[in-house]
Amino acid sequence: GLFGVPELSCPEGFQEAQDKALQESEQLVQKACSTPPGPETVMIFDQLSDSLCRVADLADFVKIAHPDLAFREAAEEACRNIGTVVEKLNTDVELCQSLRRLLADEVVMSSLDPETRRVAELFMFDFEISGIHLDEEKRKKAVNLNVRILDLCNEFLAGTHIPNKIDKHVLPEHIWYNFAAEGNYLQVAGLHADCPDDLVREAAYKIFLYPNAGQLSRLEELLASRNTLAQLVGYDTFAHRALQGTMAKNPETVRQFLEKLSEQLSKRTQKDFEIMTKMKMKLNPQNSKLMPWDHAYYSGVIRAERYNIDPGLYCPFFSLGACMEGLNSLFSQLLGISLYAEQTQRGEVWSEDVRKLAVVHETEGLLGYIYCDFFQRPDKPHQDCHFTVRGGRRREDGEYQLPVVVLMLSLPQSTRGVPTLLSPGMMENLFHEMGHAMHSMLGRTRYQHVTGTRCPTDFAEVPSILMEYFANDYRVVNQFARHYKTGQPLPKNMVSRLCESKKVCAAADMQLQVFYAALDQIYHGKHPLEKSTTEILKETQEKVYGLPYVPNTAWQLRFSHLVGYGAKYYSYLLSRAVASMVWKQCFAKDPFDRAMGERYRREMLAHGGGKEPMLMVQGMLQKSPSVEDFVDALVSDLDQDFETFITDS
16 A cells, blocks of 8 residues: 555545544544543644544645546545544534643643643644634634635635636737647746747736736635634734744744845845846847846846856766765764665555655664655656655654655656756755755654644744755765766866856845745735735835836736745745854854764754744754844855855856
8 A cells, every 4th residue: 555554555545544544533532531631631632633644644645646546536535524624623622621621730731841841732722723712603703714715725726827818919920839829829827937038028927927807806815814714813913823833933023034134135136136137238138127027037147157057067967876875975974864775565656666765873773764756757746845644753652653754856767878867956956855854754753743844834944945055065065976977076166156156146036035925924914905915016026126016917816825835935034044054053164064963953853843943943053043143144145155256257
């Protein structure tokens, strides 16, 4: 069966696995309600969470990635059913009472260790955001709102990808070939941001972002429903609810962080826009005004012109085998961990090119498993991601339940005589996703509810972004980057050029991220919104980003992150700031420092979500960083490395 789960040797097995989990959860609910307050209460809650998550998490992955439609549909159905049960449990008054009795018992609470206390509080938080403390009528309303929000999220997400059609005669004939034709119509399915023809990018931008009335009303209803729910359960805004327990803690801190960052970036961003405008004038003298559809393209042109970083020059040095060796060697030096390929049983994997790795520590033994689903195949989504399939926890019999994760990438298959070769971007993504996987393996918490990457969003990206710093360090790359034919190492100046090229127009790129994060905060802030979502977009774009808003476009209707990262889009910037500080202070001097690796494991990875994130950061940096420190870390990353600049000029 899939992942070694015997029931899942066929799609029908999902029903069986789900029934088993629901049966087990009913028994655990009864047990929780009849157990006197004590550490056992938390243990039972965690078992309950585990029995449901073991099916839901696995199904979450299968519904996206399995090549067989019957498996995908069965998994989708299981996700929905378990989701409904979780919503019901989160409003089960009797179940909540058993936890409340524990939290109210000061003597018992003071005898619990910090992790158990935090997990009890997190379970309580789940109850409260579902409106458990409300009267029955309001509780029903909260449940209905949750269900409606889930549906709206799915509908909005689907709408972000739907192409827009246009009568082909509206566009000049010489650019038709860029778009898929359908009778007299052309389908525009994206922004064509890398297309060298300015006219194609302009047309794609205006057509793809043309507002769709249905999508607009879905977004408005989604934002209003989230706000209603947040206020119903006692928060000022949805952002206040979403930021509870994060590093930032509240929307005020996020606003301060984004404003200060924007202030620090503004001169550099202006300079970047001037350089792009000059390049546009050079290539297109008739129309040199810089527009939103120019940013990604012209920054790429400048990068390629200043630094010769054609991926084709780099790929031969980054065969998949070499990159995996590099990761293995880095983990072994830093953390005493090795990756071993394991044989899989029949039916354990969903595609024959999936590889299973055992993660083994030199003294602690087997820590868990990583399934590597690395290659492109038809119908597989083009996204790089990390899935928890089973969380780690201390089981009732004293044994540790080993974590199981999947890393999904979209690498090209190897061809005869040529191994799979990665572009520098793919190599960095592999390191990034492996950072998540190591967090899952080493976040060996007693409770499954806070294992590995089950931690606040603005902390979850720190381990993965930190790995990007390793991937861009010559001392690390030099350990594994070898030409697959000649064995020749990657020259140092090629690595330096690559790193410096990333700083080209990087301020403008970061400013764009600040704009998205600011927009997300306003949408999830005080309601009713003062203006329409499109007017807010226009105002924020012109104030925060700087390139003009284009009439009759509504970029927010394509902003798919509003679903999974509602009020938390800033997380990526804040995680990068923390990762940058950890890198500079702890690893820049020696990226293989074992003592630092152990400190990193002990202070940041080992707790999963079982410790407040800011305390983990303090433990690692041995100081408490301020908003200004975070901003400085991000801005100092933009400075050119003088030595490289001189040697390459």
